[in-house]
Amino acid sequence: MQYENVDVAFAGQIATVTLNRPDVRNAFNEAMIAELTAAFESLNERDDVRAVVLAANGKAFCAGADLNWMKKMAGFSDEENRADAMRLANMLSAIYRCNKPVIARVNGDVYAGGMGLVSACDIVISVDTARFCLSEARLGLIPATIAPYVIRALGEQASRRYFTTAEQFDCATALRLGLVSEMINADQLDATVQQLAETLSENSPHAVRECKQLVQDVAGRTLDAALIEDTAARIARVRASVEGREGVASFLEKRAPAWRT
Template sequence: MSYQTIEISIASRVATVTLNRPDVRNAFNETAINELALAFDELGRNDDVRAIVLAANGPAFCAGGDLNWMKKMAGYSDAENLDDASKLADMLRTIYLCPKPVVAKIQGDCYAGGMGLVAACDVAVCVDEANFCLSEVKLGLIPATISPYVIKAMGENAARRYFLTAERFSAKEAHRIGFVHELVAADALDATVAAIVKALVTNSPNAVREAKVLVRDIAGRPVDDALLADSAQRIAAIRASSEGREGVASFLEKRKPSWLN
């Protein structure tokens, strides 16, 4: 499929989805939202893909909403605004629930809705000179649609500050509060992301998929009898799975598992 706002490439079982509107700092509009949702849905169902990298062209990763799109929204009815917001919410959920692990490769500044894109990913690697900002309240808005993912990523305490102040903060601060996993110099970004992706694609595809679901399902739950029963059932099921049996057998037989062949 031909895309207007993104580029997609697949090599060595890794798909790279690249935001490709550098002239507007990769700000998104209706087309970009629809294309990202479609791309991640299709890649999530592609058996030849084991990991996805979300990257961007140009100096900025993503500046949030496109100004022309925002001007257009100013004239929307309540029903049109709700429909528009729902499409953005669906796109973010598609990335968050994607069965393949997703790595955000942040090569530049990331503002507003762009932070939602990063927060919906599983791993975030960022250059050390990037800046971040949740700027919505400066415009009389709130970061509502991205909030489920951003709050999970940075924590409630940090969200209370940055949602309310709209301060710009550094990559170092983003790392300190846990929003990004790793900071690197610009010339080390490619190699660092490649190393993480290599780790992802050499693991059992089924186990990686189930581990992603595990984190999502277990986080925040009380350690009670129901949780213990759930976790026991999950490990029993994956031990009995074909990849579970193959992984243990290959380890004991000191050979590569079949998914690496």
């Protein structure tokens, strides 16, 4: 696929998907949504990719929805609005369900739908000057499509506040609430993201995929007999896998595992 609104680059086993509409603070429209969806669906199928970085060009990470796109949506029928919302929902799902770990490289402000992009990622590294805002209520809207991801990232109580107040909050608050994994100075951003991506790339690809799926499947479930049986079955399956056996053997034999060679 030819990309016009995002850039996709590869360096070793790390893929970087970069939002590339800096003139509108990387606000997304239907074209960017389609390209992001296609990019992550493609990366999901690539065995040569171990980690994905979601980055942005310009001063802002993502300002949410493009105003011209929103203006056009105002004239949509109910059916057209539902179809359009589903395209956004599918894009977020493609990021969240990507079987590679996804690192958000947050270089600047994150507003509205941009909060969904960040919340769908597994790890969020942000500059300390970034500001965050769920601004939908100011426009008479609600953050519905991004809610499943944002509520998981912020927690229910913080979401009650910031969904309804549409207040802006700083990176220190985002870190305290758990949305941001690590807050750093801008001059450390690239090195920190690169080091983390390389660390992920050194681990068993199969185990990393299973770990990501494990968190998604177990979070919020009742601790009952079914969950206990499920988790026992998972570790039994992974122990018997090719990479599971190789990992244990390489540790005992004091050598690097095959996936690093």
